[in-house]
Amino acid sequence: MTGHVPLSWFLALSAVLFSLGVAGFIFRRNIITMFMSIELILNAVNLTFITFAYQRQQVAGHLFAFFVMVVAAAEAAVGLAIILTVFKNRETLNIDDLDSMKN
Amino acid sequence: MDSFIVISLIKIFVVFGALMTILAYLQWVERKVIAHIQVRPGPYRVGPHGLLQPLADVVKLITKEDLIPPYVNKTLYLAAPFVAMTMALLSIAVIPFGPKIPVFGYQTYMELADLNFGVLFVLAVSSMGIYGIVLAGWSSNNKYALLGGLRSSAQMISYELPLALAIAAPLLISNTLSLRKLVETQDGWLWNWNLFHGFQYVSFIVFMIAAFAETNRIPFDLPEAENELVAGFHTEYSSMKFASFFMAEYANMITVSCMATLLFLGGWVAPWPAAYGSGYVPVAIFAVAGVVTIWRGLNPRRARDRFTFPPFGVVFLVAAAVFLVPLLQSMLLPLFWFCAKTGAILFLFMWIRGTLPRFRYDQLMGFAWKILFPIAMLNLLATGLAVALFS
Amino acid sequence: MDLILFIVFALIAVVAAINVVVQRHPISSAVSLIAVMGSLAVLxxxxxxxxxxxxxxxxxxxxxxxxxxxxxxxxxxxxxTKAGRSFVASLLGVPVLVALLILLTYFTARIYPRQTEVHFGGFRGGTAQAVGRALFTTYLLPFEITSILILIAIVGAIVLARKELE
Structure with a gap:
């Protein structure tokens, strides 16, 4: 039938988003932007889970995506609290300036 | 398939037009209600009883200078009112106003889209509505706007939890996420409504309190507290951009009232079955209103009432007659009950605005987390237990 | 119809994702990320x-x-602020990313040739009812564990935020 989308396109989209997330995590120096890149990666993974749930016709993939969301929420709460604390103490969000453990 | 698209387009035009008119006139109604609470006449100059005031306001807002202040983040500054408006209007798409009705020989539902996860859709769209306010506050580059935006994001995140928990309780009882099926389970007598289902008035009260906070209404209108924050997040907005925030607030009020009606008050269902004569209630109400208005016009307290009241009375009598036409009854009766219930809740919004003062900010947050959230949680647990035991 | 929807929202997602990475101000990245999430919801x-x-x-x-x-x-x-970056990173960064992208896309297209086609309504098991049933029967233990995880996160966030007040 015409107008249908090949399954692999969804996976390719997920791959593109994943790579962009990785790139953002590596290239950017702002902690918040890096954190958002991780969220982008998690979203790409969720898309893969849901695509495979469609292919297998099973709801299990949705549940994995659901758990990823829950973990992402927990991670965001703690991560942002850490970022707030870091900013209060160091007055910077640049990851390169936070190297006091290095020496 | 083609007739589906045509019918949907017609429905979209009808609903959108009606919604826009209601939005404009809701503001007139609110000004009148508050004026009468404060013993003053309210808008009276433009048209009879100020009925053309909304039109005048629209003209005023459109012709005002559209100012973009310097040093704003232009993209976000321009996008924010658009986001607020879109998200406020979007949720009306899944609200059902009535049952299946025949239109030109075609059976259709009185709603735009029948989603089987309608409740989740409304929650999702309303949670996206925060961004309009937050981005407006941030992009204005103004400390009052920023504080307003910060306050509103904290307030809305906090009150979304009790709101969602309060919504979950009637969903447990009705056992569905579809707004249409939710109403169908409340059919019949008054005590089938979710509000009168055991102790569900608790979830209704929690829902209404959280709804006041979500729509930024008094007593929770901290994001735009005039005496501390000038105008809050929309300080820097003028002309139509200001108007879209204003309309978004009223559209949110309408959505929340519709949700309360659907979840707790039985939607378009009459309080008692039509076999016991509930179909004649609107006729009686409009007829009495018409007669009283005409009598008032003939024995006027103020000289100008002699000219304005009789036409209104005639309009009411005609409305009463329309409800007697059997062909239109199937469409108008559900609509009447739906509008009556939604209107009652909208009146509650205005009544409280005329009555209560504003909370302090720490009181607001403390109330959400220390009182409302535990109550909503316990209520949900108790409802779950009751549903598990008795069904 | 499905194809048009996919192309439109996939394009929005990709463009917004690129925007997340290249925008200099975090709030622009955040708004773009919201756009990515919205278009993914449609998909x-x-x-x-x-x-x-x-x-x-x-x-x-x-x-x-x-x-x-x-x-x-x-x-x-x-x-x-543009931080001093190592010469190798700035030289190799973009080409490596593009190579990674091409490799990933190639392998996904290779492993999953056009065997399954997605059309709306092809899978009806994703309703709230189905998800809820699976969540509270087969996956009950992971569900309970995530609830504990959330609790730990709440306590952690409060402890972290509290420290500043002292």
């Missing part, structure tokens, strides 16, 4: 995951991203 609907689509908007776009925007506004930190 979830296309794949029959209606509950997940709603959860994506409510939890991700409506709660997590509001937290991000809130923190960005609270810190009110300006744009990122």
């Amino acid at each position: 979830y609907l296309l794949l029959g995951a209606e509950f997940l689509a709603a959860a994506q908007v409510i939890v991700y776009a409506g709660a997590i991203m509001v937290l991000f925007v809130f923190v960005i506004m609270l810190l009110n930190a300006g744009g990122e």
Whole structure:
């Protein structure tokens, strides 16, 4: 039938988003932007889970995506609290300036 | 398939037009209600009883200078009112106003889209509505706007939890996420409504309190507290951009009232079955209103009432007659009950605005987390237990 | 119809994702990320995951991203300053990324040739009922464990935030 989308396109989209997330995590120096890149990666993974749930016709993939969301929420709460604390103490969000453990 | 698209387009035009008119006139109604609470006449100059005031306001807002202040983040500054408006209007798409009705020989539902996860859709769209306010506050580059935006994001995140928990309780009882099926389970007598289902008035009260906070209404209108924050997040907005925030607030009020009606008050269902004569209630109400208005016009307290009241009375009598036409009854009766219930809740919004003062900010947050959230949680647990035991 | 929807929203997602990475100010990145999440929610609907689509908007776009925007506004930190970066990284960064992208796309297209086609309504098991049933029967233990995880996160966030007050 015409107008249908090949399954692999969804996976390719997920791959593109994943790579962009990785790139953002590596290239950017702002902690918040890096954190958002991780969220982008998690979203790409969720898309893969849901695509495979469609292919297998099973709801299990949705549940994995659901758990990823829950973990992402927990991670965001703690991560942002850490970022707030870091900013209060160091007055910077640049990851390169936070190297006091290095020496 | 083609007739589906045509019918949907017609429905979209009808609903959108009606919604826009209601939005404009809701503001007139609110000004009148508050004026009468404060013993003053309210808008009276433009048209009879100020009925053309909304039109005048629209003209005023459109012709005002559209100012973009310097040093704003232009993209976000321009996008924010658009986001607020879109998200406020979007949720009306899944609200059902009535049952299946025949239109030109075609059976259709009185709603735009029948989603089987309608409740989740409304929650999702309303949670996206925060961004309009937050981005407006941030992009204005103004400390009052920023504080307003910060306050509103904290307030809305906090009150979304009790709101969602309060919504979950009637969903447990009705056992569905579809707004249409939710109403169908409340059919019949008054005590089938979710509000009168055991102790569900608790979830209704929690829902209404959280709804006041979500729509930024008094007593929770901290994001735009005039005496501390000038105008809050929309300080820097003028002309139509200001108007879209204003309309978004009223559209949110309408959505929340519709949700309360659907979840707790039985939607378009009459309080008692039509076999016991509930179909004649609107006729009686409009007829009495018409007669009283005409009598008032003939024995006027103020000289100008002699000219304005009789036409209104005639309009009411005609409305009463329309409800007697059997062909239109199937469409108008559900609509009447739906509008009556939604209107009652909208009146509650205005009544409280005329009555209560504003909370302090720490009181607001403390109330959400220390009182409302535990109550909503316990209520949900108790409802779950009751549903598990008795069904 | 499905194809048009996919192309439109996939394009929005990719463009917004690129925007997340290249924008200098965190709030622009955050807004772009919200756009990515919104268009992904539409794609979830296309794949029959209606509950997940709603959860994506409510939890991700409506709660997590509001937290991000809130923190960005609270810190009110300006744009990122260009830090001195190593010569190798700036030279190899973009080509390596593009190579990685091409490799990933090639392998996904290779492993999954056009055997399955996605059309709306092809999978109806993603309703709230189905997800809920699986969640409270087969996956009850992971569900309970995530609830404990959330509890730990709440306590952790409060402890971290409390420290500043002293």
